[in-house]
Amino acid sequence: MSQVAEDIMEISMGPQHPSTHGVFRMDVRLEGERVLRLKPVFGYLHRNHEKIAENASYLAAIPYTDRLDYLCSMTNNWGYALAVEKLAGLAVPERAEYIRVIVAELTRLQNHAGMVGFLLQDMGASGTPLMYAFTQREKVLDLFEELSGARMMCNYMRFGGVRVDCSPEWLRQTAALVAAFGGFLDEFEQLLTGNEILMARTQGVGVLPQELAINAGVTGPGLRASGVNYDLRKVDRYGIYERFQFRVPLGEHGDVFDRYMMRVLEMRESVKILEQALRDIPSGPVMDPKAKVRGLRPKVGEAYARIESPKGELGFYLISDGTPNPYRYRVRPPSLINLTVLEDMCLGQNIADVVVILGSIDIVMGEVDR
């Protein structure tokens, strides 16, 4: 802490601050409690993920993608698998497409539930909302463990399909979880949405204008909270998302409360998608028999693929030079790019609100630093 002028303080929040969601630092300049300037500092978790993947084969990069956003390994796998499928022109069997949608929407449920829990934790509601969220998250992780063998580092998808088929019993258990999830959301919302303290702490705080959100490349629920109708599941219709009926919730004010509501409403839409996918899932193979998983050598060229991960647009950019390793492997991390507007949202706010605004962006440092 250093005294710059008479009433202006410079404070370094982090990297071990409990509210920074990992090792993340913010250099904040304050006048009293008001934020005058805020510069995020990254890199504490940097391991040069991209270089590691460029030195590995196409298959060997999949377990590393688990560790990007370590809460959502399934969607990370999908983004990467989609990029390789585009690069090499591989097809995915029907059943695998359905399983992908099911596990991706389950990931969205557990990510959003956890994010709301952590947001409330940042506001000082220590324990209760987070534990409510984590009871549901545990159930999803148990399903992932049964399917892939790991709770968080699933390493489940392959280009050309998924690694193993799911059993009828697993589908029954998933259907039971989905059927009960609406009840949990009702309970969760009864506890939170109308809560006076939550509204006082979030409404009108950290407003993100629509033009800035688009220009700064904010994606995911943070963009839709500012009223921009842009959901890649509707825009790109990757996978088989065009077959499902669901709506894209939109916010009006772009404040923290809207970003909170986006998560709750998206969970309700994910439940709808899951119900339809579980109803329609066909039988059949889960891997393209022609897909050469080991020793894949795509033709010289490049591909960019993106998916709607729970945090925003997760993109993978690959360049092949005809060898078994990608020549260039690039991750477009939604967490990092959504942080571009952190300073704009925090200027003029109180220091206590910075913690809430950061929580509402929903970042994971494994993906920011890579």
Next chain:
Amino acid sequence: MTLEEIKNRLQSGVPGCQVELVVNGSPSGQNSLLIDRDHGFAAATLLCDQIQLDFCSNVTAVDWPDREKTDKIKTKQTVDGVEKEIERTIKTRIPGYLEVVYHLFSMSKHLGPVVIRMRTGNRSDDVTVPSLTPIWRSAEFQEREAFDLYGVVFEGHPDLRRILMWEGFTDYPMRKDYVPPPDDELEGLREQ
């Protein structure tokens, strides 16, 4: 709007701008436009304002080191009145460069991806390209990352500092010829 149409718009809208269509051989079919860096900023402004590519999704750099191309050329020569075929190998050195790639989309028109690329002069002392952060804020951290890991200097960037590596680090770890320094800390431990 096809890439060919965008190319024509750029050539007519930005006088002197050299645009080249780079064909992509993979099944993805995502071709790109190579724009010369002197007119890069004006071209990007046109793409943002007139073609409404309002969303710059991905910014990254690619390292292309110096390459050597060997060609075998057969020439016919007459030696002592007898015609002979002589094979010669010619080695040509293709100088390397750094390339920046932007993936652009339109949120209002649901267009994209439109891929644009710019190249630096070489990999050592002529590594500037114009920064597109004044047009798309989303490039701010990503251009810093390309500067940090590849050493591309973005002219006009408001805050060009290292982002992932620490201050005082001198090399560019994503380049193809990067050699990591020996881990002195571990060596020291082993000797003890």
